[in-house]
Amino acid sequence: MNLSTLSASLAPLKLRSCLIQQQGKLIFEHYRDQQTASELAKINSCTKSILSALICIAMDQGLLPGPAAPLRDFFPQIRRDADPRKQDITLEQLLTMSAGFRWKEFGGANSFPKMTRTPHWVNYVLEQPLADEPGTRMEYNSGISQLLSSILVQATGQSTASYAEQVLFGPLGIRDYDWESDPQGIHTGGFGLKLRPVDLLNFGQLYLQQGVWKDSQIISGRWTARSVQPVMHTEPPRHGGYGWHWWTDALSCSSAAGESSLVDYYYARGYAGQFIYVVPELQLVTVLTQDNKRGKNNPPADVFRDYIVPLLGSI
Structure with a gap:
């Protein structure tokens, strides 16, 4: 992987950080300034992927049932809802954002900003009507992530952050973090976590290694x-x-014979340009952090696809 021109290419983009690790070796490291490497910064919706890991660990430990567990097991009040379909929404449908709630993340009658202005976020989400049959369509919904954080608290008997310290942050060497919470003290499942860029890199590497970290199985394969x-x-x-x-997608790479093929990858994604990309076939983890808040008429560059993927070379 030829990275000799990458630093110059990234300079105008004013990234906070860009870290690239391949086969467990850090091969590229860029920070906006000396402080960025060590300071905590919001990872925004990358928090959702951290929460997903915690849910998986709780299932491994038998604290949570499998992904088919219904919503009524965690929120008995849902049995009294006028729409009986709600009580059968599964844990997996929450994880895949396909619970069916009527929701517009930003804007609209049912939205993320409106939720954050209510006195009880979890109740607000549960009270939203269904727009779709559960399991049929994805609708991005940070309120669902708050339900999952609440479920984790119920299952573990401790706060989401405390559980993370015990089963994920501790093993990965994450000592410093900051995590917002809702009015009931439940840590935000969809945003609000602050970490360092290297913490995100280690988290991505954990997934690349199928849940193994330093010879310990942190999350089951x-x-x-x-x-x-x-x-x-x-x-x-x-x-x-x-x-x-x-999130999941595929990128086009060239084979040794010069033929183009699609390579699958997955990634965590946060508002304003926070990303963790994992490309198993290339044994690659890339972290990007930014302060990008440009609008629709001036969209941010796709740094991974436009600047890094072309340098990957043949596979």
Whole structure:
């Protein structure tokens, strides 16, 4: 992988960080300034993929039942809802954003900003009507992630952050973090976590290694594999697929014979340009962090596809 021109190419983009690791070796490291490497910064919706890992670990430990477990097991009040379909929404449908709730993440009558202004986020989400039959369509919904964080608290008997320290952050060497919570003290499942770029890199490497870290199985290979498989098609304008709070897609690479082929990858994605890309076939993990808040008329560059993928070379 020829990275000799990458630093110059990235300079105008004003990234906070760009880390590339291949076959377990850090091969490229770029920071906006000296402080960026060590300072905590919001990872926004990459928090969702961290939460997915915690759900998988809780299932490994027998604290949570399997992905077919229904919503009524965690929120008994849903049995009284006028729509009986709600109580049969499964854990997997929450993880794949296909629960069917009427929701517009930003804007509209039922939205993420509106949820954050209510006194009880979990109840707000549960009270939303269904727009789709559960399991039939993905609708991006950070409220669903808050339900999952609440479920994790119920299952483990401790806060989401405390459980993360015990089963994920501790093993990965993550000592410093900051994590927002809702009015009931439940840590935000869909956003609000602050980590360092290297923490994101290690998290991606954990998944590349199928849940193994330093000879310890942190997450079972069964759930790491299943969680990053596409289950739902993403809603426009996004493309690719969606697994258990992970995005999935494919990129075009050249073979040794010069033929083009598609290589699958999966990634965590956060607002303003936070990404963790994992490409198993290339043994590659890439982390990008940014402060990009440009609007629709001035979209941000796709740094991974436009600047890094062309340098991957033949496979």
